[in-house]
Amino acid sequence: MAPPQGQMRPGRQLAVLGLIFVVLYSLVFFSDASGGWKDRLEPRLGLDLIGGTRLTLEATNNIDGKPPTAENLEEARQIIENRVNAYGVAEAEVVTEGNRNIVVSLPGENRELTDVGSAAELRFRKVLKAADGSGAVAAPAATPSAGATPTPSGSAAPKPSGSAAPKPSGSAAPKPSGSASPKPSGSAAPKVTASPNAGGQGGGAPAPSASATPSAPASPSAPAATPSAAPVPQSVADQRKAVEQKVKAPAWAAASALQGPADLAADPSLAEKLKPFGELSPQEIAVLTPQMQFNVPTISCAQLDKRPAASIKDEKQPAVACEDGAVKYLLDVAKVVGTDISDANAVLDQTSAWVVSLDFTGDGQDKWTALTREAFNNEGGACDQSALGQDGKCRVAVVLDNEIVSSPEIQGVLTGDSQITGNFTSKDANDLASDLRYGALPVTFVPQTQQNVTATLGDSQLRAGLLAAGIGLLLVVVYSFFYYRLLGSVIFLSLVLSALLVFGALVVLGRQIGFTLTLAGIAGMIVSLGVAADSFVIYFERLKDEIREGRSPRSAVPRAWIRARRTIISANAITLMSAVVLYIVSVGTVKGFAFALGLATVLDLVVVFLFRHPIMTMFARTRAFLSPRVSGLGRALPARAAEQANPRNTRVKEA
Known part of the structure; x- marks a missing residue:
């Protein structure tokens, strides 16, 4: 027989709650899970718990x-x-x-x-000149005359590291990728090249191979096509003066007189004069002018690569940097910088290789197009013959902090976005994209100490916290059974179900969004127990009031629920809003406290609606619910029985 219209069907709500448990724990045991059953039930723990x-x-x-x-x-x-x-x-x-x-x-x-x-300061600079960066005192093959095409062994000659050829409109050709050889580093980072996206004009020529060698550096008499240097801060000037005293006056004078890379083979005495520069530390090299760093052949890439962070930070000044650890480039001022990039994402290209895709801002796109036009046309002859790529076009170096990650030859005026490509793993590409997406640091950092932290203190605090939570929960349960008796079982079962929901949610959220449980989070869950206990008191006391007013337990249960529901929702809503506000304005572990408190509060509301009210409706239909000693309704039922025995005293009739 179907129930009357409007009558509650508790079985449906309990079935919904059961379905939630099935879905939640299916995710716990089978979604992104590995190891044994015990391992799958472990939430992610914070620094204070596991170190x-x-x-x-x-x-x-x-x-x-x-x-x-x-x-x-x-x-x-x-x-x-x-x-x-x-x-x-x-x-x-x-x-x-x-x-x-x-x-x-x-x-x-x-x-x-x-x-x-890492500073993650991205700069796009034209390559003006290239020279040997091996630091050899006498290397005749490393400094051929202008216009020659050297073929020395090793890494004395610069190599083009990719091309930025545009893709013709309507073409199905893939985006060209750079082909630079990897630059070794202490962190074993993958080699990186830059490949601007196709777009604009150009012939779409293929990228030069990694073995192509551009022309030799310019002769010493070639004028430097770089802007005048800005005023030097006094502290840097003092350091530069100290370096001058260290290398002695003859060496400093010889280096200052150079107008281009010195030809040590033609003047052996010059090699002896410039030899002290090869003994300078990277910190001392960093305070020299870019022209001196580039022109002095005894200053090697080994010294330049180890310069302190932010040594070439100023985008308005020319810079010197190395590629492949042996090729020294004189770079123009940076005309496109990291702030001109609106977004960076790690994506898979057409060859299923990981790349970092760069989206420019409106102004940044205009700057990028102007830079590629300037490089493609070699406006003003700024790019020396030694710096041109295989097809005789200028190259643009992609400089991240002090490092050249790529220097593609520009083979067309590019109007689209760019990519940084290379032998990326998914993690490498995402880490670089994250650094670029969140912007460059306004401060330069030097890592000092990195150490592993043990969780000894966290373990003792965790045991103390769990002991306190267990004692508190036990006291709540004992008091509930003592005061509410049969209704105490509803409180106990509700708290158990809430705990299971919260625990399952912690495991799933730890895998999906990286939520980590800390002592502060445990404290938030303990506080939520108080909110849950308050909702029981509100409901049960309202139920007693309804029975005292003359209603039967079966009719009092739904009426008490309707009247208590608003108060329960209001109390939980206030707690939830407090948790949200605290999460927004706080940092660190306080965020964990707020998140755990809000999560436990939401799940408590789920248990209230899908378990507590349905189970009370089912209890109201049993005989035990009518017994004062069993139900826990206390004096409410005897008062109800007395009124039924003496109808004259009945003031309130059942609805």
Whole structure:
């Protein structure tokens, strides 16, 4: 027989709750899960519970060593925190320490964090000249006359590292990719080349092979096509003066007189004079002018590659950098920079290789088009014969911090976006895209110490916290059975179901969004128990009031639910709003507390609607519910029985 219209069907709501459990724990055991059943039930734990890695970054503004401003340090902290969170790691602690340091703490073992402090300053610079960067004192083959095509062994001659050929309109040809040889690094990073997207005008010529060798560097008498240097800060000038004293006056005078790469084979005495520059440290090399770094052949790429971070940060000044560890480039001012990029994403290209796709801003796209036009036409003859690619066009170096990641030859005026391509893994491409997407750091960082942190303190605190939570939960259950008796079983079962829902959600969220459980999160869940207990008291006391007013238990249950429901929803809504606000305005572990509190509150509402009310409706239909000793309704039922025995005293009739 079908129930009357409007009557509740508790079986349906319990079935919905059961379906939620089936779906949730199917995700727990089978979605992105590995290992045994125990491993699949483990949530992600935070630094305070399982330990992790802590990295200290020391910040300086420039090579002058001055501390950064408080505003720049805070901006850098926020960018680093965004980079860390983009790795899929939640509950990361990124805090400032003093006026120079930022401390990054991440849960988990053996994490490599040094990359999060990279400046990620992207610059696009024309290659004006190329020269040998081996630092040899006498290398006749490394400095041929202009216009020759050298074929020395090793890496004395510069090699083009890709091409930026546009794709003809309507063509199905794939985007050209660079073909530079990898540049070795201490971190074993993959080789990277740049390949601007197809677009605009141009012949769509193929990229030069990695073995192509451009012409030799210009003769010493060739004028340097670089703008005049800006005023030097006093501290840098002092360091430069100290370097001058170290190399002695004859060497400094000889280096200052050079107008191009010195031909040591033609003047052996010059090689002896310039020899002291090969003994300078990378820090000392960094304070020299770009012209001196490029023109002095005894200054090697080994020295230039190890310069301090931000050594070529100023986009308004020319710079010197190396590619392949042995080719030295004199670079023009940067006419397109990282702020001209609106977005960066790691994607798969047509060959299923990982690349970093760059989307320019409106102004940035105009600058990029203008730069490719200038390079394609070699306006003003700025690019020396030594710097031209295989097809006689200027190249544009993609410079990330102090490193040239690629220098493609520009074979057309490009009006589309660009890609940075190379032997990327998915992680490498996503890490680089994340660095570029969140912007360059306003402060230069030098990693100081990275250490593994044990969870000894966290273990003891966890045991103490779980013990406190267990004792508190036990007291709630004992009191519930003592005061509400049969209704106490509803409280107990509701808390168990809420705990199972919260636990399953923690495991799934840990895998999907990187949520990490910390001591603060456990505290948030314990606080949510109080909110859940309050909702029981509201409902049960309202039920007693309805029975005292003369209604039978069966009719009192739905009426009490309707009247208590608003109060329960309001109380939980206030808690939820508090958790949301706290999550938005807080940082670090406080976010974990707010997230756990909000999650437990939402799931408690699910249990209230899909379990507590349906099970109470089912209990109201049993005989035990009518017994004061069993139901826990106490004096409400005897008062109801007395009114039924003496109808004259009945003031309220059943609805």
